[in-house]
Amino acid sequence: MRKRLQLTVIALLAVALCAGIAVLLTYRSLKHVPPFYDQALAANSVKQEIASEELGSRATALYNDVRLRQKWEALFTDEQINGFLAVDLPEKHPRLLPKDVREPRVAITPEHVTLGFQVEAGGVATIFSVEADVYLSEPNVIALHLQGARAGRLPLPLQKVLDQISVAAQRLKIPLRWAQSDGDPVALLTIEPTSPRGKHRMRLETLELHDGEVYVSGSSQKRRRGGEEAPTGSEPLPGHPSRAPDVASGPSGIKVYRQ
Numbered sequence: 694m695r696k697r698l699q700l701t702v703i704a705l706l707a708v709a710l711c712a713g714i715a716v717l718l719t720y721r722s723l724k725h726v727p728p729f730y731d732q733a734l735a736a737n738s739v740k741q742e743i744a745s746e747e748l749g750s751r752a753t754a755l756y757n758d759v760r761l762r763q764k765w766e767a768l769f770t771d772e773q774i775n776g777f778l779a780v781d782l783p784e785k786h787p788r789l790l791p792k793d794v795r796e797p798r799v800a801i802t803p804e805h806v807t808l809g810f811q812v813e814a815g816g817v818a819t820i821f822s823v824e825a826d827v828y829l830s831e832p833n834v835i836a837l838h839l840q841g842a843r844a845g846r847l848p849l850p851l852q853k854v855l856d857q858i859s860v861a862a863q864r865l866k867i868p869l870r871w872a873q874s875d876g877d878p879v880a881l882l883t884i885e886p887t888s889p890r891g892k893h894r895m896r897l898e899t900l901e902l903h904d905g906e907v908y909v910s911g912s913s914q915k916r917r918r919g920g921e922e923a924p925t926g927s928e929p930l931p932g933h934p935s936r937a938p939d940v941a942s943g944p945s946g947i948k949v950y951r952q
Contacts (some may be wrong), residue, residue, distance in 0.1 A: 713908035725845035726820050733798035744776025759895050759913050766899075766910035771801040789864075790856065803902050805840060812844075819839050819844050823854055828882055829900045831857075836872075837880040851878060 751767055758765035775798050782789065782797075790797065797810040810843040826838040837858070842849040855871075858880050862869035868883040886894050899910040 727807070727809055729800035729807060730798055730820055730822070733800070734796065736772075736775065736779070738779075740900075740951070741776045741779045744770075744773045746776075748773035748777045751782070755909075759911075760893055762913065764912050766900050766908070767840055767860055767910050768906055771799050771905050771907075774799050779873075791860075800903055801905055803904060806902065806907075821849070825902065827902060829897065830879075832911075833884045833886055833895075835882045835884065835897075835900065836928065839878050839880070848877050855880075897901040 708760075742761070748769060751769060755765065755767040758767075778797050778799070793812050795811040795813075797808060799809075800807045805824050805826045807822055807824050809820055812819055812821050821842065821844050823842045824840045826840060828836050828838075830836040839851055839854060842851055843853050855878055859869060862880075862882060868885075870881045870883075872879045872881055880896060884895070884897055894914045895911060896913070897909060897911040899908065901908045
């Protein structure tokens, strides 16, 4: 009887010890901070403001080029995007983020874009990260091929991410439809080709990821009276002659249109 009691006590202690270790490992995994996110948060505040201003200037230049030129292109860096997320987003557009999401940051590589952000639940601040390949499935349609989500080091189901993308697209009034590629969900976001006043038609033809950069290019046409379309501007951009886009095999077999 005494021996059985001892074995029972030992078994209970072993279970408690294993449970404690599991809780500790889970806690440590939830507290893990991805290196790209840690580096982005540590960026100098002055450099963040400069980067945010650079993003605004390039976005304004792109807007004007779309209106005034037949061919246009732009390059944005993840440093500029993070500057905007650190400075302009909380100051000028605080309602764009869900209430429980703070300090979003991105990292861009040729393979994918990683989004990281802080969420606090139960007194524990956790860094959530989402990885997605980003490309064009066809002109004006941006594909987000979602490849994984994590809370710290722990993998998460993608359903909550899908719900948040749907909510964000609805809030920003961006047409969204869902597809699948290799069993992964793919969000297809359509950029409206016509300007708000209907004076221009814009065609996004190239979207490429590089190391720390995203490159976009396309063409525009100015609508004449009666609905006819005429080229905008007079000459294509240097180094990008005007020609029909080639069709190449994109990630996971989805066709990508490249200029």
